Amino acid sequence: MDEPLTQEEAHEQRLFSDAIMRTMRQPLIVLNGDLRVVSANRAFYATFEVSEEETEGVPIYALGNNQWDIPELKRLLENILPNDNEVSDYKVEHAFEQIGRRIMLLNASRMERPDRDDLVLLAIEDITEREDLHRELVGQKELAEKIIDASREALLILDADLKVHAANETFYEFFQVEPSETEGQMVYDLGNGQWDIPALRVLLHNVLPNNNTFNDYEVDHEFKDIGRKTMILNARRVDHLQLILLAIEDQTEARRAAAALRESEEKFRVLVESTSNATWETDPEGRSQGSASWSNFTGQAPEDVRGEGWLEAIHPDDRNRTLREWQQCISRGDRFSMEYRLWSAEHGWRWSKCDASPIHDEDGRIVKWVGMNADISARKEAEEQRELLLGELNHRVKNIFAIIRSLAARSNGHRSSEDFQKAFLGRLDALTSAHSLALESDWRQVDLRRLVEQTMRPYLDGSSESVEVDGPALDLPARPALSLSLVLHELATNALKHGALSVPDGKVRVSWTISETGNIAHFTWRESGGPSASPPQRHGFGTKLVDRVFEYELGGECAVEYRSDGLHLDASFSLG
């Protein structure tokens, strides 16, 4: 039992408790038995924005226009406290009219007084801000966790000792591991040591402790289970939490795609460059933006190519149709393809095939045109050559028929059809063999010696000594060679019938020389050892042919002498 206090002691006690009440930063309120306010401290007045006058003596529930009529408070004071005397950390949440929503922790103590009613000491702790902070913290934590989980980057949260604190879904999916075999594991031990990546060790041990972050560190690593991966690592040291956040971005596909794209671009670039002289681009309206390769090919200055300046490099005869076609393609959005002559700084006019296509954006609008020029001069020349050859062939076929017709008609007048056949076929054979010789050189020239030998061959059989051929190499144009073969044939036939070849000892010498100046050829046919020659009675086809072919087709002249020792022919013609 306590000793009863002296008056003095009681006063001192009273002063002491008043001082405590006044200096407490926590709102305190003292209520009497019927729950009216006996007193309150300064912290109470300040916190709840009320004055001493409107507080003391007022029932607690009526404080501040009945704002304190709080059901929870009523329960504490009227139900709990009468039984317990002491109540701690009783949480009350209430929206005050003046100061808004408050969360309070109430500590209440009932003081029993002998002979007088009890006093209730109510300490009010305003934990509104603390609670708000807490809620915000909880919210932030949830947000962070959701962000981590929703992230499409694999995230690892490591303890300070590099054990896995947590990982997100992306991580588990990407590396095909389970949370159970991941959390709490040393990072290097993950997946049977697959994560023991030297570069990662360097980063976590050397870089991160000094810098507290590392950014965009690329690591290439061969994982046993998922193969080779290219990863971009980003790390943050969260010092307050003693955690390390490691973000792993998988770049494998992107790198592969980029490499594939580069390769594909390179492939097309090489293809285009190997088949084209120039590549270029224009705006959607077809105006050139200049092109280095075009300038390089045409010699046009880059600024001269711009707009429609490129037209200047196109042959004047092709310019209008090119521009017309180009404008039509631009307005229709069609592919452009045409052939025109393009000036080459190096080779002059060249045939060029130009191809261009529009490039569309996602909405189908033309954003630009790209085009290239390829040199097709060789093809054009080949086409022209073919055209020429075809025409030439056509011409030759017609001529040859005309000639055969002529031979047939002129071989007439023989007594019997047998003679006719012999004469006609002989001429035809001579023509045929000369034709073969001409074809050997693509109808360009015929070697005179081969022509003579081949035409004379039918008359050399068994008596090759009777014909002598002598002369230097000499090329005749193809057409005169054909006619000359007929002349040789006529002379040989005549010699066989009436001349040197009609007797065993007769001889024919065919020879030619070229003048010292090199531009005149002399051709001779000399018969000897045979019967005396005499001029023909009528001027038939053969005679006309022999007389005039040198003049007609070689621009030369020819003289035939019918001498007692045989026929002599002397011809001369210019070469080249």
Add this chain to the structure above:
Amino acid sequence: MIDSVNRRTLRVLVVEDEYLIALEMEALLEELGCEVIGPAPSVKKALALLDLERPGFAILDVNLGNERSTPVAQALVEMNVPYVVATGYEAKHLPETVLRDAPRLRKPLTIHQLRRVLADPERG
């Protein structure tokens, strides 16, 4: 107008650079009772022959080696001599009107073609 073949022998200038063809034309024309002037293988030779006489008619090959018979055709026009152009493939697109607008004979020539053209030289 050509003088009638019956009344007087028609003299025909033949310009053709290929001798065998020229010989055949000569033979055909002779068969039809004409006399041939030439044949001439070149423009130069043909013009030289025209200096000597005015033919009653002319048959021109288009290509004579490396030249065309255009100057001969012009001379014939000036001399008011009717002529036909004997064409092969090469005469499809003739730039010179004196050749392009003249009556044409397709090669190889036949005696029927020649007979027809001599009867009515304007038609070709």
